[in-house]
Amino acid sequence: MQEKSMPASNTGIMRASHLLQLPQEMLTEIIMYLPPAEKSKVRATCSFFKDLVDQPVVWQKSTIVLQHISAFNAKFWDVLQKRKITSVEVKEIRLKQWQKLLRFMPGLLDVTVDSLWSKEILQRLQLLTDLQKLHLKTSSRLSERNVISEVVHFHRLTHLLLCGITFLSGSELIKIACLQNLHMLSLHTVQKALPEKALEYVLFHLPKLRELSLSCILSKEHFLLCLSLPDKHPISYSSEELHPVPKLQLHALALRQTGYNLLSERFLGQLSTIHTLTVCYIKDFLLHSVDVFGQVLKNLPNLTELNLLWISNLDMFVDNIPSSLVKLSVIGTKLSNSALSCLSDKSWKLKEMDLTLSYGFDEKTLKQFPHLFPLLTRLCLSGFVLTDNILLSMAKMESLRELDVTGGTNLTKEAIQNFHLTTDCRVHLLVEWHSVSSKCDCLWRT
Incomplete structure (x- = not known):
């Protein structure tokens, strides 16, 4: 009754005091669910919430996007250090700014670079001795030799994503096999084909590999992924011979602009462990080898998630979709009532x-x-x-x-x-x- 008779402004004060009386652990848990913009608004309300929002635990799953780094002052970098940010996406960076970033944030574990225009940027990355995830969105300005020669130094990498890269031969691609901790590998090329034998060697010499994403434009007559255990070391690059795994243990496979014809009969034997399949094809390829893709779906007994982007017509192989499916995305595709x-x-x-x-x-x-x-x-x-x-x-x-x-x-x-x-x-x-x-x-x- 007393609260009802109070002015509205006083009521607001009482409600705020009740919020502050909640246990700090509960408030922290609530803030963790907020997007970064909302976290900033909460932080601006008072010194109590400022300290609460700046706790490292609040930001441990957040990726900070950095653009125009030269405009950031020392106070900004101090805040990021206090929050112990481990994941960043960097846009439009120059070498001098890059050095500043690495100096203030030596504990980075996950780095995404939008445009890789200099080999020196990769060389400076070696200061991040604990780096686990590296995503290079545009690597076309550098040769594959410049990129791979630096990337292979990060032996703790679990995720490697290389986009816009061109492999003129297998001699550079095969060096990725030394990254024995890789869990996820993504190769998006700007050429007509990946070196087949080198790719096979890499995949069968990464014992922890569970996620694979490939993108390259192929002709209708080109077969790429046989994916069978290579007989021998195709290209000598190291005195240490790695032992291959007898069979791939992929859980997720993504194929883009590659054509159904790359899924050969030998490839089907490597699919039984896949839980997630994503395919994005040029529509003309669908009519070229529909039966093969139907066979692929039949050979996925553990498939729970299927993502199909810009497929001509799902009707032609809907009968082959397994009953184990839990999640289905069909984007930009014809799908009839039947x-x-x-x-x-x-x-x-x-x-x-x-x-x-x-x-x-x-x-x-x-x-x-x-x-x-x-x-x-x-x-x-x-x-x-x-x-x-x-x-x-x-x-x-x-x-x-x-x-x-x-x-x-x-x-x-x-x-x-x-x-x-x-x-x-x-x-x-x-x-x-x-x-x-x-x-x-x-x-x-x-």
């Missing part, structure tokens, strides 16, 4: 589905989703023009917790309000338009 019905029968365990920019199905099928996919917890229909009736039919999906209908410009405010009332606000509804292409890029990088 294919969705078949998918419902085959993959009844599906809990997450993303149909961004996909087409070929109609409103009648969408209204049947509560029956076709009753276990879905997340559904994305971004880019599909929805009606109010379709949205309300989605409210019948009892397991649904997130629904993305960005781009559904025909939806009315009344329908959105009715959806929230019908679902008792248990579903997080995304309705504002955002860049769909950005989502696709994010999926590929993941």
Whole structure:
């Protein structure tokens, strides 16, 4: 009764004091869930929250994006040091600024460089003796010899992503085999082919490798990934002979702009351990070797996540999708009503589905989703023009917790309000338009 009779300003003060009375561990846990921009707002409120937000534990899973480093003062660098930042993404950096960064942040474990224009930048990286993850987004200005000769010094690397690199021969590529702690390897080339024998040697001599991402433009007649255990050392580069693994143990495989024809029969024997498969192909390749990709899907008994980007037509191999599937992303691909019905029968365990920019199905099928996919917890229909009736039919999906209908410009405010009332606000509804292409890029990088 006393609180009700107080002025509004006093009530706000009391509520703030109640918040500060919460245990510090609980407040820290709450702040950890906030995005960086919101953390900064909390930090600006008072000295108590300033110290709380600057705790290293709050930032241990955050990546700081640094641009125009020359504009940062000493106070900024002191804050980053206090937070013990271990992951950064650097844009438009020069050598002098690069030296400043490494001097103030010697404990970096994860580094992403947008544009690699100088070999000296890589050489300076050797100061980071504990570096575990290295992502070079654009390496086209340097030769593969300049890049690889520096990268192989980081023996603690667990993740290596090289984009825009050109391997003119296998003599440089094969040196990656010395990085025995690699868990993830990504090679995105700007040429027509990767050196096949050298690639095979590298993959079979990385015992901890679990994630592989490859991108290179191939002709329809070129076969790349036989992926069978090489008979011998193809190129001499070291006096120490590494012992190969008898079989790859990949958990995640991503292939982009490579063509279905690279998935040869010998390659199929290396796929049984894969849980996540991502493919992004030039559409013309689909008609060239559909049967091969169908065989690939049949040879994935442990597949739980399938991401298909810009495939001509899913109908042709929907029958081969395994029943173990839990997450499915089909972006920019034709998907008919009958294919969705078949998918419902085959993959009844599906809990997450993303149909961004996909087409070929109609409103009648969408209204049947509560029956076709009753276990879905997340559904994305971004880019599909929805009606109010379709949205309300989605409210019948009892397991649904997130629904993305960005781009559904025909939806009315009344329908959105009715959806929230019908679902008792248990579903997080995304309705504002955002860049769909950005989502696709994010999926590929993941």
